[in-house]
Amino acid sequence: MDPLSHDQIESHIRTQLGDVFTIIPDSYGVFTMEVPLQQLYRVVQFLFKDEALGFNFLTDLCGVHYPDDQGRELCVVYHLQNMKRQTRMRIKTFVSSEKPEVPSLTGIYASANWMERETYDFYGIRFLGHPDLRRILNMDEMVEFPMRKEFPLEDPLREDKEDFHFGR
């Protein structure tokens, strides 16, 4: 079977669900759209269940932090794949860092479980409806979300790089 074209995906969603998305152009050949938070679960469920589209695999799920983008500082990116048609697509949704709450996709894709935990671990995005939302890679005692831009990259406890060791 041939891969789905961008036009096919776009027109199919538009006829079935209406104007629930905006296309993000220049995405290196991968169909990419932004979906508002309220529509996210419905759209992804449609992409998963629909016979014509059939995006049956969640390849990746990750966060991005844009600290200067007022009201939409945090972004969650979903990479979906239709394995039969060998087609990939991306979905982005934006949320404010004041109240970073995004619906969990664990009800649709079981693989979302650990990836949402990872995104919570590094960006502090809370996935509503997740069965077990706790840190996965960092130690449990950590209070910060280290991939946010305000978090310092270097460990403040490090001593051997202090200036006085080098006569500065």
Place this chain on the structure above:
Amino acid sequence: MSSNIKMTEAPPGLEGQGFFATTLDSVVGLARKNSIWPLPFATSCCGIEFMATMASHYDLARFGSERLSFTPRQADLLMVMGTIAKKMGPVLRQVYEQMAEPKWVIAVGACASSGGIFDTYSVLQGIDRIIPVDVYVPGCPPRPEQIIDGVLRIQDLVAKESVRRRHSEEYKKLLQEYHVK
């Protein structure tokens, strides 16, 4: 009769026909020093260098340490080789606590000694933040010769240690500082 078997020197003492008198410390030190059982705690590239150290070419067995102990309860020397993530910290401390006294620790490589190039939120900046360390081996990673040299420095410490040291107030205080049980 010529022989190339190398024997350890006897400690200083009084020798006569049929007897040899010396201090208990030096005999115990001599015995311990030449039969250290290491526990390799290898997490990255320094561990690969350690494998070369144990193998036939460099052959750590020449120094009486051929018997690796993969349980902390029977080990004398904890060899920490590689990056220790903060999440791994409690595991390392537990391994140290499970070792029976007397016990020694060697930090092999830049990461175990100071965090190395990983100056970041997830990596422990030197294992001496968690457990007391006896010998540090620099290098990224150190060559097998350096690791062997580190083990020899441990042997020096072992040979000179008093049998009463582990009961001393000073030693208990040291462990308390590290909150080691």
